[in-house]
Amino acid sequence: MRLVETIGLYILFLKKVFARPQRGKIFFQEVVKEVDKLGLKSIGIVSIISFFMGAVITIQTAYNTENPFLPAYLVGLAARDSILLEFSSTIVALILAGKVGSNIASEIGTMRVTEQIDAIEIMGVNSANHLVLPKITAAVLFNPFLCILSMGVGILGGWLVGVSTGAVLSQDYIDGVQAFFIPFYITYGIIKTVVFAFLITTISAYYGYYVEGGSLEVGQSSTKAVVFSSVMILLFNLLLTQLLLS
Amino acid sequence: MIKVENISKAFVGRPVLKNITAEFEQGKTNLIIGQSGSGKTVLLKSIVGLHDIDEGNIYYDDTHFNEIGFDEKKKIRQKIGMLFQGGALFDSATVEENVMFPLNMFSDLSVEEKIERANFCLARVNIVNANKLFPSEISGGMKKRVAIARAIALNPTYLFCDEPNSGLDPKTSIVIDNLIKEITEEYNITTLVNTHDMNSVMGIGDKIIFIYEGEKWWEGTKEEILQSDNNELNEFVFASKLAQKIRYGK
Ligand SMILES: Nc1ncnc2c1ncn2[C@@H]1O[C@H](COP(=O)(O)OP(=O)(O)OP(=O)(O)O)[C@@H](O)[C@H]1O
Numbered sequence: 079m080r081l082v083e084t085i086g087l088y089i090l091f092l093k094k095v096f097a098r099p100q101r102g103k104i105f106f107q108e109v110v111k112e113v114d115k116l117g118l119k120s121i122g123i124v125s126i127i128s129f130f131m132g133a134v135i136t137i138q139t140a141y142n143t144e145n146p147f148l149p150a151y152l153v154g155l156a157a158r159d160s161i162l163l164e165f166s167s168t169i170v171a172l173i174l175a176g177k178v179g180s181n182i183a184s185e186i187g188t189m190r191v192t193e194q195i196d197a198i199e200i201m202g203v204n205s206a207n208h209l210v211l212p213k214i215t216a217a218v219l220f221n222p223f224l225c226i227l228s229m230g231v232g233i234l235g236g237w238l239v240g241v242s243t244g245a246v247l248s249q250d251y252i253d254g255v256q257a258f259f260i261p262f263y264i265t266y267g268i269i270k271t272v273v274f275a276f277l278i279t280t281i282s283a284y285y286g287y288y289v290e291g292g293s294l295e296v297g298q299s300s301t302k303a304v305v306f307s308s309v310m311i312l313l314f315n316l317l318l319t320q321l322l323l324s
Numbered sequence: 325m326i327k328v329e330n331i332s333k334a335f336v337g338r339p340v341l342k343n344i345t346a347e348f349e350q351g352k353t354n355l356i357i358g359q360s361g362s363g364k365t366v367l368l369k370s371i372v373g374l375h376d377i378d379e380g381n382i383y384y385d386d387t388h389f390n391e392i393g394f395d396e397k398k399k400i401r402q403k404i405g406m407l408f409q410g411g412a413l414f415d416s417a418t419v420e421e422n423v424m425f426p427l428n429m430f431s432d433l434s435v436e437e438k439i440e441r442a443n444f445c446l447a448r449v450n451i452v453n454a455n456k457l458f459p460s461e462i463s464g465g466m467k468k469r470v471a472i473a474r475a476i477a478l479n480p481t482y483l484f485c486d487e488p489n490s491g492l493d494p495k496t497s498i499v500i501d502n503l504i505k506e507i508t509e510e511y512n513i514t515t516l517v518n519t520h521d522m523n524s525v526m527g528i529g530d531k532i533i534f535i536y537e538g539e540k541w542w543e544g545t546k547e548e549i550l551q552s553d554n555n556e557l558n559e560f561v562f563a564s565k566l567a568q569k570i571r572y573g574k
């Protein structure tokens with residue numbers, strides 16, 4: 079029952095968010111600010127995590143395929159496909175749910191409990207639209223770049239660490255990365271990233287927007303935002319995989 | 325002119341406003357007084373539609389405010405300036421940007437004109453040389469004054485002030501009170517002010533409504549308030565030694 083109510087409220091919230099902005103120019107300025115805050119400021123963490131995950135995937139695959147009957151290029155191929163298919167979309171989205179999701183929920187939640195949202199609303203501005211639409215737009219537009227960056231850095235990390243630890247030969251890895259390449263995997267990763275970006279921003283904004291109380295409740299809602307976005311990412315990952323790959 | 329008729333509001337079964345009827349006149353400073361927790365803030369927020377009322381009617385001049393849709397409400401709200409009890413400045417924006425926000429949203433002024441207007445409003449509340457500071461970098465009383473500047477930026481038709489001088493020193497309080505009265509008369513605004521400060525009551529109260537435990541208990545002018553024989557009102561008005569002295573001469 080609670081769940082049905084929450085979903086209903088969430089849909090009503092989205093209806094409020096997706097309206098024409100009061101001023102196009104201000105909307106555009108806000109999108110630029112959000113790209114910086116939610117996107118550019120995530121490049122560091124996405125790169126670091128992608129590098130290490132690429133490295134670990136490569137070493138583990140090499141370790142598990144130490145069989146002379148398996149082709150040498152297998153390590154590169156397996157690392158590439160796991161990065162493209164799962165890692166750069168889903169795992170990166172989970173990381174961003176933690177970083178960006180809690181940021182959005184606490185920012186909007188604080189604005190709610192300190193009456194800043196009421197102040198916007200009272201001026202005759204649609205506060206949900208003004209505050210949330212720029213965030214959704216920024217994330218949906220920019221996260222695909224983070225995804226592609228993560229793919230590149232992950233594959234590079236696998237190569238650098240794989241070769242320097244002797245887990246794989248440089249040429250074998252490079253051959254593997256190029257073997258049986260299916261370009262749709264990249265599209266698939268980007269489609270998932272866009273959906274996940276939408277889920278993270280809207281769910282976190284929803285939890286922030288409807289906070290009641292004080293700083294304690296803002297903290298709780300920010301936790302809920304992260305947990306719920308993560309669960310939804312996993313659920314939609316399953317749905318999209320069924321839909322796009324089978 | 326703003327009129328409320330028989331409005332009631334309860335929070336989870338606990339009544340906060342009980343059947344309040346009142347008229348707030350244009351060009352006058354209408355004060356809502358009452359002790360802490362009596363329901364002043366809830367009344368103000370109900371009138372502007374931040375709280376949905378359970379019963380009753382609210383009129384802004386000829387518009388039946390609680391019956392109209394979101395888009396029509398937006399039109400009325402563009403004529404409203406509101407000062408929140410906590411200031412409610414945008415933390416992520418500077419003092420100047422806060423005051424410019426409503427101008428950016430609704431005016432067609434050029435950037436220079438907007439800055440000029442913002443500076444004009446800030447000067448009226450005695451804020452100078454603080455344009456580039458953030459709300460976290462200014463004092464509580466300054467926040468309040470910046471919030472007033474933001475509320476009057478668009479020359480509102482209706483002005484709501486929730487405790488405009490709580491947290492201000494007596495001298496600044498008088499400046500703010502006088503400012504509110506001045507612009508109310510100058511631009512013929514319908515102004516509603518919540519306060520529990522008797523200095524404000526005696527200074528600017530054209531029309532006074534006393535709320536007691538969510539009910540309208542008394543209504544009158546500042547001249548009448550000192551002569552009233554209403555017990556609860558007198559308890560509120562003459563709570564201070566100074567006021568007692570004025571009335572009873574002891
Ligand atoms: N959002 C809310 N949910 C539940 N109860 C509320 C809410 N807002 C206010 N109340 C209750 O309504 C009553 C009136 O509160 P209100 O804020 O209007 O008082 P006030 O007259 O403005 O007091 P003060 O002078 O201290 O600001 C209080 O008992 C308060 O607990």
Ligand SMILES: [Mg+2]
Nearest residue numbers: 364365409486
């Ligand atoms: Mg109050």
